[in-house]
Amino acid sequence: MLQGKKILLGVCGSIAAYKSALLTRLLVKQGAEVQVLLTADAKHFITPLTLSTLSRKPVYSDFFHSTDGTWNNHVELGLWADAMVIAPASANTLAKMANGICDNLLLATYLSARCPVFFAPAMDLDMYRHPSTTGNIESLLSYGNKLINAEDGELASGLSGVGRMAEPEHIVQHLEEHFTKTQRLAGKKVLITAGPTHEAIDPVRFIGNHSTGKMGFALAERFASQGATVEVVSGPSTLSSTHAAIHVTKVHSAEEMLEACEAKFDNVDIAVFAAAVADYRPDTPAQEKIKKSNNTLTLHLVKNPDIAATLGKRKKKQFTVGFALETTNEIAYAKEKLHKKNFNLIVLNSLKDQGAGFAHDTNKITILDHDGSSTFDLKSKQEVANDIVDVVCKKMGL
Incomplete structure (x- = not known):
């Protein structure tokens, strides 16, 4: 179902960012074309080199290339994609998405995207169930975005509960189910x-x-x-x-x-x-x-x-x-x-x-x-x- 699909993968500053390497690999293995967008904080958890090697594309983080001044056009990126997946989606990024704050390339691309947007939250259990976070998630759902629920398990803090980013295999399954339902010309x-x-x-x-x-x-x-x-x-x-x-x-x-x-x-x-x-x-x-x-x-x-x-x-x-x-x-x-x-x-x-x-x-x-x-x-x-x-x-x- 993902063969030939164009996927924007947004990666935020979270310990779960390490899972984005496996997610990228799985998507590419399924035949998808993956363009990774990193926030500045995400680069503390996983390197652009790792994700560019796995995606076979340059990883974008800034609006402009410091070497030659060329522009990573967020509008074109938003129009290019068949789906955008933000995984992990940190509490900070969820809040910005819900309130239209646009202070990095990932968020500018999100606001420009005409494709379905999936988000997979990742944070500690108390952050995940905080009223501000649940309110932001409700706002994002009301905008038409699609939630990939956090999962239950051991967290980086040592606590155990709901807040783990969904496993990469589960995120791929969500995408496959989405494209199966939306393929109007299946069998034609x-x-x-x-x-x-x-x-x-x-x-x-x-x-x-x-x-x-x-x-x-x-x-x-x-x-x-x-x-x-x-x-x-x-x-x-x-x-x-x-x-x-x-x-x-x-x-x-x-x-x-x-x-x-x-x-x-x-x-x-x-x-x-x-x-x-x-x-x-x-x-x-x-x-x-x-x-x-x-x-x-x-x-x-x-x-x-x-x-x-x-x-x-x-x-x-x-x-x-x-x-x-x-x-x-x-x-x-x-x-x-x-x-x-x-x-x-x-x-x-x-x-x-x-x-x-x-x-x-x-x-x-x-x-x-x-x-x-x-x-x-x-x-x-x-x-x-x-x-x-x-x-x-x-x-x-x-």
Whole structure:
């Protein structure tokens, strides 16, 4: 259940911080991507080197790197994660979380997080049952945070009672149960086309476009995070995926992409045509490199197959989503494609919107269906993927 999940692990100043090493190891072993955030006091109990080695990522503690002045962006961290886990959560940090105090990177990230936040308290039994602590926990629960109860046992003070941080294995179990319940697309199969196609002119030249595949692969990650099994048919792109639920088939031309999609289409529940497929290809590619001899070169182009339209004619149960990148009459052209290609939804990009289109890390979209349209703000492509998947799930009643 944790394969490919992005987990923020916040570690506070508590003797239980030593357990964060095992927790990090267990999460990574389950296939999660773990970014550790340490408070200043936590570094007295466990070293950043230990946690960076186990997480395979730099550990963040400060807002700025002292060496080069670069910023650890708490907003991006909060948007990146599928879940945030604060373990151990000290009494001090619980109080700050409950009252909106924001004096370190961990707390700033907590206030920015849009994902579910789990907290696992760790403190002596009298601190744990103090009215101020129980009141802070009640406040955090009222905000929608999720408590992983402290456990009963011997404490660092030598006393015995409730206050021990939950064992790492139990915290992992809480996360697995959460993601099992929230995976709306469990058992569904999704086909996604991504990237450009390259249509050969000769062995070294081709007709193509500036698509990178970022949007298609962001969608693949999001569908997989919701429990789907995803087949990506990608044109030439540097992108790939290590998610166990994502299988990538690499192709070059539109004809190759169509052939790969036809082999998979009948067995999927959802198909998303995010690739920027070349409309035309050279009729007869040269077998040898074309030498520069004249001032002009004439190419005879023929129309490529329309992959989305071809599969739209044979769809049965599939929920299909198309993409339209337009420069003029955007809404009208998108509506025409929606009907012509038998889509359930179409995602419109306009090259007129700054920060949208090919090669950007951001995108601005309008989603149209047969009942109307919704326009979204400029967002990262990961956030755009979240919006698209949410709309698909709602339209499918999931």
